[in-house]
Amino acid sequence: AQSVTQLGSHVSVSEGALVLLRCNYSSSVPPYLFWYVQYPNQGLQLLLKYTTGATLVKGINGFEAEFKKSETSFHLTKPSAHMSDAAEYFCAVSELVTGGGNKLTFGTGTQLKVEL
């Protein structure tokens, strides 16, 4: 079974500072990894995904993530935090299921707080 661990349920940064949200995965097959963002009382929005190819993936809102197989990690970063980045972030791993779909297994989330 696949699993995802997000280290740090709460992260606080100053506006303009580097954002680093950690995600480690466990998978018996090549992983397909995602980061989602959830604003209060809203659904999840896809930030970026890694499937194959380049290990540094760029997403929306200036976020990027690097797949490191040797470390089984897929950490999310942004060079300069903005107040609007305050939200909850979820890392997820995808696996095929019968019937032609895929099932996402999510981490428990990291709440990002951005301070002035």
Added chain:
Amino acid sequence: NAGVMQNPRHLVRRRGQEARLRCSPMKGHSHVYWYRQLPEEGLKFMVYLQKENIIDESGMPKERFSAEFPKEGPSILRIQQVVRGDSAAYFCASSPLNPGTGALFIHYGYTFGSGTRLTVV
């Protein structure tokens, strides 16, 4: 192009009542997934459906919960005889029919709806 539509946004039920949550997938999407988010937790997979078929319900509680995706109309997640522990946010997501299989499968990121927040009092 409307996204995934869920209704109602908020639902309050007394213990023992039934809750019906609706989800209309994005136009052109044939796969529907239901996830539950308990307070302070991540999303947990419940069920995956295609039109008129339940494909994977491994995350669905064995009792009181059921899901359907009829040929016409939205997908419905039904919770009978609700209890306080059912209070959660329920999210629906959809994805298109996958053109690939096996190694050619495309791992789509789903499109999520805004969720239904169920409160059982």
